[in-house]
Amino acid sequence: MDVIANLMQGFAVALAPANLLWCFVGVFFGTIVGILPGLGPSATVALLLPLTFSMPPTSALIMLCGIYYGAKYGGSTTSILLNVPGESASVVTCFDGYQMAKNGRGGAALGIAAISSFVAGTFGVVALMLIAPPIASFALAFGPPEYFGLMMFGLAMVALLAGRSMVKALIALLVGLWLAQSGIDLFTDTSRFTFGRMELLDGVDFIVVAVGVFALGEVLQNIERRDAGQVLPVPKGMRNLMPTLQDLKDCRFAFLNGSVVGFLVGVLPGAGSTIASFISYGIEKAVSRHPEKFGTGVPEGVAAPEGANNAETGGALVPLLTLGIPGSGTTAVLLAALILWGFRPGPLLIAENPALFWGLVASMYVGNVLLLVMNLPLVPLFAQILRLPAYVLFPLIFGIAMVGVYSASDSVFDMWLLAFFGLLGYAMAKLDYPPAPFILGFVLGDPMERALRQSLMMSGGELTVLVSRPLSATLLAFACIILLIPLLTRLNALRLKAIEQAE
């Protein structure tokens, strides 16, 4: 059994004292970030990325991923106790979680959320472990046209699901792609979009963009309200966190549903944990024998979405680690991290760096156990983090952003760029331009251009190479269909209007 042997090796990596410590640090920070409304995992991973450069990459990846899935555990806490989702992935948890807390069953709700997160999170890791190596070896046969098609498909999905207006999502995406092209062109040594600045010859640093748009942009949005300085009341009497046997029985199907839906949605680019949690809640309600009770505090209504958003992590890592193509803001930051540490993300990543992949997988088993152990008894303690006033937290984030960007490049010019991208992130949020397509466009700009130009070099300039190979043709066709969906629904809306008027 290859998988078992590899996994054992992975555990040897993950259980090394230093990596165990980093895993703990990651899930601990993740939980805190998940609890704090106003600070998301993508911002945190971006903020901490520059500080990982002196660490061994495997430890760093273990820690950053720990933040990623730890935040999803933490997000449920404030949803249940205060009706304030810590992350968008926990919005659905509010529906039944907060009602349970109001009915005096907050402890049980937190317990179910933690158990469901653990079950589904572990399922996600198992599926990742089993599915990633075969996908990677399948992808070995991909040439540049297939990669181009795959990236087009992924970006189209992201644009489709990023916001209400697909045009705005596409504009954000294209600006990201454009920004990626600044600096020296790798094929011809021509400098592009450098505006005569030496500092831009290497292009714009990913850290500057990600920290600016995610971290500064988020803080600026939060600073709009002064009342963020107020302390939210944390309910008392959370001693009994164990759900009853009946609760667990009611949640049997929700555990399975959350696990499978979360993982599958995670593999798809663009969909992400928020959508996974909504779908899983919807399915749970549809198959329930008492759908009318949903929204009044049923345990399955907590278990399904919490499971889904944790299983999603394993799914989202599949395209990242096998194809080098991220499907969300946080995985885009992780992709940039892999590149900055000197890895070549793609189908060879797992084969070339078994310790990295299997170490990460094993660390996620460990991390899920750590989170369960940490969350069950310590939730009331963690909730105290909400007492940290905004006027302490936000300046700290500004400061960490400055230190991080400076330490990555030793350049004050990059700090100016950071300020610029912070303002851009804020403006985009105010004007409804989603940040995820922008960041993904920026991260994929380089590989996408390379794939396109290599394809055209192969074919001697014939664009037909993109559609004459079955796989790339299929992927591009899917991308086109996805991009046409808003037009179709618009037609659909017109049709519906006509029917209404006819009646």
Place this chain on the structure above:
Amino acid sequence: MTADGPGPSFMPVGVGVALIALAGWQVISTLLSPRAAAHVPPRPSPSLIEEAGTRRSVNRALSAWLAFAVAVALVKPLGLLLAFALLTFFLVVAMYRQRALKGVAVAVLSALAFHLVFVTALGLKLPRGPLGF
């Protein structure tokens, strides 16, 4: 088209054309939307209050951003830690209306924590000011 394939301007031109097309679409569809065509604000009195509220909140965010930009400008002359402490003090006292003493305490403690974590523990070299930190 050369032996190197399409030149360095191939992708930027493609992206640029698509960007202009989408931006044009966005402008036109905004102008043609019913609200713009009617030339009147949809709800008169309550929305004015709301608008004042949003304008004030946008101003808050922009002042915070300006403070950040000033802090970046101060990094070279004053050093990163001092610039950060001043920024913190400004945000605490001016933006969150806390007492000056509290502002000093938060600023000094945060800067101290930064020094301990980033300089002492992680060994980063941050820009120093005339005071040696």
